[in-house]
Amino acid sequence: MKTKCPKCKGIGSVVADYKECDACGGTGYEDDLFDMGSHFKGVNSKARDKFDLDSGQDVPCEVCNGKGQVEVFEECSYCHGTGQINVCRDCGKLLPGEMDLCDDCKDKRKVEKMKHDEFEARQNAVRDVYVLDSLCQMRDIDKDRLYKGTITRIEKYGAFISLNNNVWGLMRGNVSKYKVGEEIIVFIVAIKSREGKIDFAPAFVEKYRLKRLTKSLPRTLISKLEEKKGSIVRIDGEVQQIQQTSGPTIFIINDESGTTEIAAFDKAGERSYPEIELGDAVQVIGEVNEHGGKTQIESSSMTKLGEENTRKLHKLIDDALNKKAEPQHVDFLVKSDVLNRLKPKMREAAQKIRRAILDGRTILLRHHNDADGICSGVAMEKAIVPLIEKENPSNDAQYYYFKRSPSKAPFYELEDVVKDLSFALEDQERHGQKLPLIVLLDNGSTEEDIVALMQAKIYDIEIVVIDHHSPGELLTKDERDGEIYGATVAVDEYVDCHVNPYLVGGDSQLTAGALATEVAHLINPNVKELIKHLPAVAALGDRAESGEVYQYLELANQKGFTKEHLSKIAECVDFEAYFLRFMNGRGIMDTILAVDNLDKHEKMIDALYKEYQKRIDTQLKAALPNIKRTQLSNGIYFNMIDVEKYAHKFTFPAPGKTCGFVHDHVIKELGEDKPIVTLGHGPDFGVFRATDAVNEEFGFNVNDIVSVMIERVPSAGIDGGGHECAGSIKYIEGLGDEVLYKVVEEIQSLTKK
Missing domain, CATH: 3.90.1640.30 (inorganic pyrophosphatase (n-terminal core))
Structure with a gap:
């Protein structure tokens, strides 16, 4: 930084010596000029005015101001005649060249900037603020954390802050701006004893997120809950189901050892822990009780596990369940x-x-x-x-x-x-x-x-x-x-x-x-x-x-x-x-x-079989006289019946069963070893039954028949299928006659293997 040279006061030169004043010859006074011409008389008069002299006093020399000698100047060696020097902007130390800061001040500024940046970062960072659950005690808190509490009492010397029913302390100082019931974020100044004497101070944070702090307990497996009735336990598990009742919310939780119910209650019929969703990995703390003959945990707190703990828990559960799901070797x-x-x-x-x-x-x-x-x-x-x-x-x-x-x-x-x-x-x-x-x-x-x-x-x-x-x-x-x-x-x-x-x-x-x-x-x-x-x-x-x-x-x-x-x-x-x-x-x-x-x-x-036989007999009496029978040119015995016209509707047996009973009747007459195909049909459907002989000798397959019909009558909207010798076909009613005709043609075209 440029500043006036302290040696020459910004002039650029300094006094090196003194010499006799040439104007007065070293006397320090001017000669008497009153007898001289009017011109000099005027000058002398001005000199007297300047020095405020009486007429009888001598006039000092204007060049040396009455000293009789004058200064001899030389270039200032400190600023080299410039009248300015370069100094450190912060400490004023002389610096060479055009530098603004000395090395010490540069380092000091770096440290201050780092502190400032850290302060800014802390101001802008989202801080974690912990809310204690109802079971937390003194041993569960940490001096390095921020906590959310409630002001429960105000005195002249400070305000009492409650973090929960078990943990409280005093915030000292002027607390006139606070009021009872107000929530406040605090940090711990000192823990004076494990009996509960804590000093708090207010924490002024703009951005923060609340986290629930649960009681520090060892994990209990769900399979061990029977042994823990009446005790406070912690389980880590995955949410399988959430049921909202008119009273509590019931969470079904499983871990690698089993499944249990968690009952959580805020208000009757209101969802507890709305942030917890299906599939979340959670930590639950509560008391083990029995409800309706089943072990149940009454929840005091339920929190989501962090990402890493969630991953570990899911792997633990997945491995255990895969092993448990493996069927026995029987x-x-x-x-x-x-x-x-x-x-x-x-x-x-x-x-x-x-x-x-x-x-x-x-x-x-x-x-x-x-x-x-x-x-x-x-x-x-x-x-x-x-x-x-x-x-x-x-x-x-x-x-x-x-x-x-x-x-x-x-x-x-x-x-x-x-x-x-x-x-x-x-x-x-x-x-x-x-x-x-x-x-x-x-x-x-x-x-x-x-x-x-x-x-x-x-x-x-x-x-x-x-x-x-x-x-x-x-x-x-x-x-x-x-x-x-x-x-x-x-x-x-x-x-x-x-x-x-x-x-x-x-x-x-x-x-x-x-x-x-x-x-x-x-x-x-x-x-x-x-x-x-x-x-x-x-x-x-x-x-x-x-x-x-x-x-x-x-x-x-x-x-x-x-x-x-x-x-x-x-x-x-x-x-x-x-x-x-x-x-x-x-x-x-x-x-x-x-x-x-x-x-x-x-x-x-x-009871059922008697009625079953009665209804079949009734149906067959109507159907059997109306079977159209023929032996096709390839030797297949083909039977067709319109089950829509010649069978009772909307009662047992249904069309498919009716076709089956008709087919069985024909087999009894002709023998099981004969190649027999029976087709029961209605306006928009057909039901096939065939003997194993027709499948073995001719390769008859209902699925093949349906596939061929889809190609031959594409406009009939055909679908269907089933087993080789028992199945069905569906089609558009208006093209029913054409489909049935082509079905018969296809069966007739079958040849012996």
């Missing part, structure tokens, strides 16, 4: 190469279902509404529901976490998926439930299922399929020793686990009821004795014949069920299912299938 109920090749997929299906139970997800079972499908659903139900009740503390857990619904069609229809998604999303919104695991039994494998499966997958819903319908063309195959051990089909893109005998070289003779029962046995081995006769019922209901079927019949016989009685059970299941329609008929079907209410089973079968 043998199949029967010996079967197909089952052995399917075993990895069946274990995967069992693992996914067990994991969903542990995750607190609803298991939504969909099954075909016939004997095979219902046996599948009931077998699964008997395995799953006990596990749900074991894992969930709620008394009505099975109603929250399990639903079984029949499907009219042998595939997952749009009507079904719309209902399922609607209820699932509504349960998520109203009851805080997770989206379900959908398990499709005796349906889900065919192309007709794809649209519904795609819609479910939009919501990332996990889907397990256990079916025995032909899935169509195999996309990939894993063949070893001439056997297929694994294959993929079109629906596999939309399902998470697909169990189907066709994928390992099997066929539909291994029924869905058998597959589902085996998977149920893997899920819960304890139900083996209860359900082991169900595959035999399913096989007889689906007219299946295979080595596995004979073994299942033997298993059922060991329980005291004859083949004749099992057939009656299957027929009564179909009969009752017609009237139940879209209801699962849980109690009634349990009685018919002899898995519950065993004392009523015989009476129920007797």
